[in-house]
Amino acid sequence: MDVKDKMLSIIKTENGKEPFTDAKLGKMLSTTREQITILRKELGIGNSRERRRPHLKKAMERIIAQNGKLNIAELTKKLMESGFDISRHVVEEFFSEVNSSELQVQEEIHVMQDPFSNLVGHDGSLEQSITQSKSAILYPPFGLSTLIIGESGVGKTQFAECMYHFAKQQQIIADNIPFIVFNCADYSDNPQLLLSLLYGYKKGAFTGADNDTEGLVEHADNGILFLDEIHRLPPKGQEILFSILDRGQFRRLGETRDERKVKILFIGATTENLESSLLLSFRRRIPMIISIPSLHERAFVEKVEIIYEFLQQECNRIHVKIFVQSKVIEILTLKRFSGNIGQLKSTIQVVCARAFMKNIGKNQDIISIGYEDILETNSIQHDFILEDINILEIRNYIQDMLFIPFLRNHVNIMKRNQDGESLLPEDFYRQIEKKYYELSKLHIDFSEVEEILWTFIINKFSNLEPKSTSHHKYFSLNELVNIVDKDIIDLVKKVRLLLLNEHMHNDINENIFIYLAIHLNETIKRVRLKQQIININLAKIKKDFIKEYEIAIQVAAWLQELKKVEIPEDEIGFIAMYVKAALQKKLPQNRVGVIVVSHGRIATEIINVVRALLNVNFPIAIDMPLDESPSVVYEKIIGISRIVDEERGILFLVDMGSLVGIGKMVTDKLGIPTQTLDRVDLLTVIEAVRKASIPENNLMQIYSSLVKTRYNYPLLSIEETSKPIALIALCLTGEGTAQNIRQAIERKYANVTVFQMGIMDERLKEKIKELQEKYKVLAIIGTINPEIEGMNFVVYEPYLLDSGIKEFDIFLNAERTNAWVDFPTEDLLVFESDMSSQKELIDVMCLLLINKGYVKKEFLESVVQREEMSPTFLKGGIAVPHGDSHVVMKSAIVVAKLKEPIQWGRGYVNVVCLPAFKINDKKIVKSLLKPFLNLGFIEKWKEVRDMNQFKEMLYEKMKE
Incomplete structure (x- = not known):
């Protein structure tokens, strides 16, 4: 009789009131729970709860x-x-x-049960808040709009949902009216999309508005609309709410005539200070303000009750008994969680996940969680703030606890995701179990299996890293003194304080400062070696990370003063990425996987150092014993790669030999994108892990930067010239690889000439010099660096060509910028205007720059202030006002020619040039000033009455 028949026989004779679980059947049949589940599904048999269902239904009917x-x-x-x-x-x-x-x-x-009775503290710390909320719901004729305030993770969303259920229970709203929830933060980077989702839009209101569309306001008619993180609602959105709150009327985006009527009870939630985050006129329209206390402000008995509830939920999820020592409850009760209930729940989940992992494969009916288990959790193991609670009182109250699935009936305080904190997927424990059985087939020691599974668990809980309250981080920074200059470590500490104090970010990713210190140390070396730093994502960073880029400018200024070097704009973009990562409040995106593979135990030793130094968990070490068959190691790598991959690809760092082809093997077998770098050392692994820790870095960018660092080739500045652009493809013979390089470049750049050359050619340097007389040779890309002075060299590897081409994009874009063909464009030219005042003209010229995205709105104020201090009147009746370069996003110039001269300080002008320059655009400034310093040109230029001629004269003069 096979396993399938034995299982059928057991199920037929089981007690219908207490059917066997898959775990129990697995133990009875000496197989795994996973195998029982597969067999049961093949036979169309339900799980234990489904098999109990008809017996339970029949018993209920009989009892009633x-x-x-x-x-x-x-x-x-x-x-x-x-x-x-x-x-x-x-x-x-x-x-x-x-x-x-x-x-x-x-x-x-x-x-009938009071919906608020499901909240821990409903008769304690939340009693007053609940009384307020009930008053708001019951106030005639349709309740009072309410604002719920409190720190992140205190349970504002859950509280609002209780208000919704109370309103249904009291028949304020009908049973069929849904609870409409909208998180304003999800779309805060796109205000138009946010408003269109909230209020709907009329066909043609904007590009892509193909139909009249309802918004959530209309869906919530006769019900409740909950606006989470309402402080992220833009001022225009708040203003639209005015009319709904006052008159119950609004218009969709794009509508101008008839107003729509709705009856809605608004509930908003925010973590921010009301006076600084919401318009005064909006605040006045919210009569009810309800404050939810933070976790550390609540009575410790409530905190203990919440902890018990979360442990019971995890017990129910895995359907296994859990025993928890009182010391574990004590530690959880004493710790102050900056993320409140949400972080507490996540911490309990990761502790339970680790205990579950350690229990896999053992024939035990109970999972035990002890003192050592909770200390192994990242968010607990370092220094933490103790609550101001009497420990003896706690110890008298708590005790060792055993949790049995679905037996206890603690309050379900976490039915819904708490203020953005991540909940585990329902099958997470099954994922751990599945990965365990996959790894167990690869002949890996149990200690290695446990380490890999723990890395998997930690990656799911990356938000549990120690926060700014931990002094351990400063100690880690100080530990870098052997590889990072002491003054740079002090500078990074200064950056940290800037983010904590000036920008009010108390919940920051401390690890990023370690990476930033190493990065800045390497940056200074590159700058002093005159190696040009190129950031291919600079434009995107400046557009998407405006606030972070401003902070990075300040950091770069400190670094320049400290090291007496000039920090390029591209490097400022890199610093902005680190600032962004440090301020990241949401869970980090999936990262590129890093696996180190080596002969002997070198990989393990390197990873141990890297983990200790950078305080990270995600890199994996795979050792290849010299006496072990390569096929066994390859099988192990395939299995581990399947687990490590987070859909961002894997970077393999290997030492030598056959391991070089490991990435291609993984890609061919699993379809996972990979890159492989050989001859790995400790510094390379540190760099790889540091770069992989930044979510914005993709696999190709990390790999490319590591290769460039290894080859250490200079990327020199390109001199301005009118010669046509050319590139040189170079290999050993000038055929083969050079031809492939040439063809790849020509496919992308039709206007760039590419020459094939070979390093064996005795006249190579002479031929290149001859080419430079006719062409501007941007760079040589090839397999061997000819080391020609003043010539850019980009190393070629099979997977690196795309990155190299991106660098050529930077060169070519620099050419177009310096050519001045776009300054000023016609839409930035005010010709023959009849404006009669300086103020009016400045307003119009700044408006053009602001509305077209060249500058921020603060630019106008800075121009006005500078003009008030000292009018920029030049000889010849020309004015050149200018503003603060820190608020310039893209360099541009507005030129105005007036019909009649206007007063400008101590004279009259009829030509005004308003430049907006980024900090590092020195060449543009010099080119711009040339025409305006030539009085002969100015006199002729002012007399021109044709706009095209006026513009062409300016272009030609700028090119001289």
């Missing part, structure tokens, strides 16, 4: 028929007396799954 009306508690007691091992929670859940036709008595036993 004998006893008449019963409440849930009474029914649960009767079921337990009849032999069911069941809880009130399961009985309630059963009724939510069946309809009235299946169980006609459902309405008879339904007991």
Whole structure:
């Protein structure tokens, strides 16, 4: 009899009131729970709860028929007396799954329950808040708009949902009206999209508005609309709410005539200071303000109750008994969680996940969580702030606890995601189990399996890294003194304080400062070696990370003063990425995987150093014993790669030999993008892990930067010239690889001439010099650096060509910028204007720059202030006002020619040039000033009456 037949036989004879779980069947049949689940599904047999369902339904009907009306508690007691091992929670859940036709008595036993009674603290710390919320809901005729305030993770969303259920219970809103939730932060970077989703839009209101579309406001008509993180609603969005709050009327985006009527009760939630984050006129329209206390402000008995509830939830999820030592409860109670209830829940989940992992493969009915388990968790293991609580009082209150699935009926305080904190997927424990069995087939020691699974778990909980309250981070920074200059470490500490104090970010990613210190140290070396730094994402960084880029400018200024070097704009972009990562409040994006593979135990030793130094968990070490078959190692790498991949690809760092082809093997077998770098050393691994820790870095960027660092080739500045552009493809013979390089470049750049050359050519240097007389040779790309002075060289590797071409994009874009063909464009030219005042003209010229995205709105104020201090009047009737370069996003010039001269300080002008320059555009400034310093040119130029001629004269003069 095979396993399938044995399983069928056992299920046929099991007790219907207490069917065997898959885990129990697995132990009885000496196989895994996963295998039982697969066999059961193949046979179309339900799980233990599904097999118990008909017996439970029949027993309920019999009990109710004998006893008449019963409440849930009474029914649960009767079921337990009849032999069911069941809880009130399961009985309630059963009724939510069946309809009235299946169980006609459902309405008879339904007991009305206060929705707020499901909140821990409803009769304690939340009592006043609940009283306020009930008053707001019951206030005639349709409740009072309410604002819920509190720190991140305190349970504002859950509280708002209780208000919704209370409103339904009191028949303020109908049962069929849904609870509409909208998180303003999800779309804060795109205000137009946010407003269109919220209020709807009229066909043609903007590009892509193909149909009249309802917004969430209309969906919430006659109900409740909950606006989470309402402080992220732009001023225009708040203004539209005015009319709804005042008159119950609004218009969709793009509508100008008839107003739409709605009856809505608004509930908003925010973590911010009301006076600084919301318009005064908006705040006045919210009569009810409800404050939810932070976790550390609540009574410790409530905190303990919440901890018990979360442990019971995890017990229910894995359907296994959990035993927790009192010391674990004590530590969780004493720790102050900056993320409040959300972070507490995540911490408990990661502790349970680790305990579950350690229990896999052991024939134990109970998972034990002890003191050592919680200390191994990242968010607990370092220094943490103790709550101001009497420890003896806690110890008298708590005790060792055993949790049994679905037996206890603690309050379900976390039905919904708490203020953006991530909840584990329902199958997370199954994922751990599956990965364990995959790894167990690869002949890996259990200690290695445990380490890999722990890395997998930690990657799911990357938000649990120690926060700014931990002094351990400063110690780690100081530990870098052997590889980073002491003054740079001090500078990074200064950056950290800037972010904490000036920008009010108290919840920051401390690890980033370690990476930043190493990065800045390497930057100074590159600058002093005159190696040009190129950031291919600079334009995107400046557009998307405006605030972070401004901070990076300040950091670069400090660095320049400290090291007496000039920090290029591209490097400022890199610093902005680190600032962005440090201020990241949301869970980090999936990262590129890093796996180090080596002969002997070199990989493990390197990874141990890197993890200790950078305080990270994600890099994986795979050792290849010299006496182990390569096929066994390859099988191990395939299995681990499947687990490590987070859909961003994997970077393999290997030492030598056959391991060089490991990445291609993984890609061919699993379809995972990979790159492989050989001859790896400790510094390379540190760089790889540091770069992989920044979510914006992709696999190709990390690999390319590591290759460039290894080859250490100079990227020199390109001199201005009118010669045509050319590139040189170079290999050993001038054929083969050079031809492939040439063809790849010509496919992308039709206007660039590419020459093939070979390093063996004795006249190579002479031929290149001859080419330079006719062409501007941007760079040589090839397999060997000819080391020709003043010539850029880009190393060629099979997977590196795309990155090299991106660098040529930078060169070519620099050519177009310096050519001045776009300054000023016609839409930035005010010709023959009849404006009669300096103020009016400055307003119009700045408006053009602001509306077209060249500058921020603060630019106008800076221009006005500078003119008030000292009018920029030049000889010849010319004015050149200018503003603060820190608020310039893209360099541009507005030129105005007036019909009649206007007063400008101490004279009259009829030509005004308003430049807007980025900080590092020195060449543009010099080119611009040339025409305006030539009085002969100015006199002729002012007399021109044709706009095209006026513009062409300016272009020609700028090119001289």
